[in-house]
Amino acid sequence: MKIVDIRTGSIRIPLERPFKTALRTVEQVEDIVVRVTADNGLEGYGEAAPTAVITGDTTGSILCAIHDYIRPALVGMDLEDLDGVMTKLHSCMVKNTSAKAAVDMALYDLYAKSLGRPLYKVLGGHRTHFETDLTISVNDIPTMVEDSLDAVAKGYHILKVKVGKEGLKDVERIAAIRRAVGPDVDIRVDANQGWNAKEAVRIITAMEDKGLDIQLVEQPVKAHDLAGMEKITKQVATPILADESVFSPEDAVEIIRRGAADLINIKLMKTGGIWQALKICAVAEIYQVHCMIGCMLESKLSVSAAAHLAAGKGIITLADLDGPSLCKYDPYDGGPIYEGAGIAMTDAPGVGVGGIPCDHWE
Structure with missing residues (x-):
């Protein structure tokens, strides 16, 4: 072929x-x-x-x-x-x-x-369905609370809350959201490189002291600041997820070797696709470091490819594949079935997405 x-x-x-x-x-x-x-x-x-x-x-x-x-x-x-x-x-x-x-x-x-065959079975066929979080954009506190409550009303049990712009005020954001959604909703905090190491330790510790029960904190400092990531990971109890710091299998090895994060976030746009992502999964399996599968602002087409990877590999235990849920409409046919927080795989061959809305190919 x-x-x-x-x-x-x-x-x-x-x-x-x-x-x-x-x-x-x-x-x-x-x-x-x-x-x-x-x-x-x-x-x-x-x-x-x-x-x-x-x-x-x-x-x-x-x-x-x-x-x-x-x-x-x-x-x-x-x-x-x-x-x-x-x-x-x-x-x-x-x-x-x-x-x-x-x-x-x-x-x-x-x-x-x-x-x-469906791609997820070619990649290992570990599971047929799983659950994603939903991203809450950084805004004023009332808006973030409203968005969080709306997400919970739609059936999401995991919120990924964007922070990183106003230092300790982020503690107020998370505290307000926790009060609003109650104790049964998981909250993930994503700083998108917005803090420095000392600030991150102070903010995360304050969240811990308030009993906000944060599932994880994602990429608290700049991607290249592995020393800062290492310091934070060693000084706080909340698990730290490396995102922008990990593009390649070599990056994953270095993060794990240094103890600079507890978890690895795999995104196909960072790894260059599934082939390299599978190598990161292999590294993670050796060291038993669990992975999240994430996405950028992508449509159902590429997010579905990431979903097949998540369904294929057991070491991927967390999912942040809410891209299609953030879009006003879905222009495609087929693919994994997205129902609220749930993503269910089908037996369609390949990734299964058709009806590509493109009239002009170059």
Whole structure:
């Protein structure tokens, strides 16, 4: 089964409400879609989310990477040699992990379709359904409380609360949300690199002293500040999740070796797709460090690929795959079934997503 063509298009989907973190504010998904075609007529689809503040990738850099480097390198290769194709994908240029992720997931979609099997079963078939959290954007406290109560009313049992802009005021935010939602809702706190190490220890300790029962704190300091991450992890009781600090298997090894986090967040836009994410899973399995599967501001297309990875691998025990729930509508057909907090896999071959809303492919 040879690769005969790789094309790109674009999608735009408005969000239900602005997505606000310590790093950025976004009002709509504006992503690149990829279609890979094989000589037997089968097609696979993927998606890249330009997230310059995290990955460094822009719409222009993604398109350039795919058209000028990835497509010339892969067209003509035999997908039955999956490892060979993936090795070529990741060696044809450095970085630009989002472009690689889009092509990678399209290739895995195509590969699983050729086997007539859903991708999650090809990847291990560990589970058929799981639960995601829902993100609460950073806003004034009354708005965050209202958004949290709305999420709980919709059936979400886990909230991922964005903080990192106003130091100790974040403690007030979380305390107000905890009072509003009660003790039975899990709260995850995501600072998006918004604190320094000393500040993070002070804030997390204050949350612990108030009995706010935080499930985890995600990426409290800058991605490169592994010494700060290590200090925080050793000085607080709340589990620390490394996100922007982990792009590669090598990053995961270094985080684990230093004891700089208790958990690893895998995102396909950071790893360059499923192939490298599986290597991070293998590292995590060796050291028995549990992983979260996360996403950027992505549509159901790429989030579904991440869902297949989560369903395939047992070491992934936490999910932050709320991208489709943040969108005003779902333009696709098929794929995993999203019902409130629940994500259920189907037996459709590949990733299972069709009806790609793209009229023009380049």
